[in-house]
Amino acid sequence: MIETSPVAASSPVASSSLETARRVLRVEAEALATMAADLPADFVPTVERVLALKGRVIMSGMGKSGHIARKIAATLASTGTPSFFVHPAEASHGDLGMVTPDDMCILLSNSGETPELGDMIAHCRRFSIPLVGISRNPASSLMTAANYRLTIPALPEACSIGMAPTTSTTLMLGLGDALAVALMETRKFKESHFRTFHPGGKLGARLTPVSQIMHGTDSIPLVGLDTPMAEAILEMTSRGFGVAGVRDGAGLLVGVISDGDLRRKMEGLLDHKAGEVCSRTPVTVTPDTLAADAIALMNDTKVGALFVCTDGRPTGILHLHDLLRIGVM
Incomplete structure (x- = not known):
């Protein structure tokens, strides 16, 4: 050579x-x-x-x-x-x-x-x-x-x-x-039309709507405002997303419990209810949000999972690993 x-x-x-x-x-x-x-x-x-x-x-x-x-x-x-x-x-x-x-x-x-x-x-x-x-x-x-x-x-x-x-x-x-x-x-x-003609590769992945990637309603970790924290932690652990969504009586997502929330309320944690521990400003997306926008939102807010909501009600959950799996990063 x-x-x-x-x-x-x-x-x-x-x-x-x-x-x-x-x-x-x-x-x-x-x-x-x-x-x-x-x-x-x-x-x-x-x-x-x-x-x-x-x-x-x-x-x-x-x-x-x-x-x-x-x-x-x-x-x-x-x-x-x-x-x-x-x-x-x-x-x-x-x-x-x-x-x-x-x-x-x-x-x-x-x-x-x-x-x-x-x-x-x-x-x-x-x-x-x-x-x-x-x-x-x-x-x-x-x-x-x-x-x-x-x-x-x-x-x-x-x-x-x-x-x-x-x-x-x-x-x-x-x-x-x-x-x-x-x-x-x-x-x-529009971008959604572009996705139709570019389904493969990284470009196609970035233009994929969240609805095609998210985990459905059966997989969402959800608790009520009055759910004891012992049950809320079990829900978080069993679902494997590291978070739990908190719903009010009307089924609307009003908060999210993350690992960070658990650490901040560690003292007497099990004596509290989910509504007392959760962050009341949940970061959410809609089913038609593009994967590229979802990953940008995760980066901006420093979260590893997003709840997918329709009219304020959770219909799915999206984890960072789901986006990595389809090659968005």
Whole structure:
């Protein structure tokens, strides 16, 4: 195995590389700012047309533009706009059957003259499928055929030879993100919707509602205001959550007994009732509280368990270990 050593920060290679990196990022950032100041005229009509779609948004492009198109399709799909990528070469060999008159095609091509897109353009024209073109050349074949033209600024690529797709692909990706976010915000896309499309991994765990994690009514440690502390301690111990909820005569949660409360009232503890020992400011959540918000509340209040209440009545209990188990931390 060949071993490499870190390049010293003061070496010529390091100095040149850092300067190149800063220049590339500045060029691309300035290009994005230029486009943000003067968005394509068809941006809003494109958003409105997508919102009215009965079908899906079909993304396509060749080479680097294809990679960007694939990413935009994934972003759209995960934020409430049904979308998928069709490779233009595969489309010419049967995959055009995936594209229906209810759909919309968004085709990416820096030059606007990518020959592999020809069959997709012809298919859209033949079946009156709305076509959106994304290109830097407004006079190109793609943009001439398109119903909606999202022209990106014709700015220099960030590479030293001015040929490697850098600035152009960054602009395409930024425009795709802008389209996806505009659509999701117009649709009032919420965290709960996001969870539907991201059920796996840490993100999915953080967006899980408490109702899917909590222990139900049969597991809740509960006592009354007049319950002797000897019985309250047995209830805390048998349930294993380290706490007991205290209810009033109407079934409302009015207090919580924790290990800390036991220590503070240790002298003559067994001579007291639960209502005399409990803390009267219980920290609670509702069943639709997200796991991420529950863990934040636990951290802020320094508690290891939360009672889940509906209209003030306990319907479940959530322990820190439950959140750790699903990977929220």
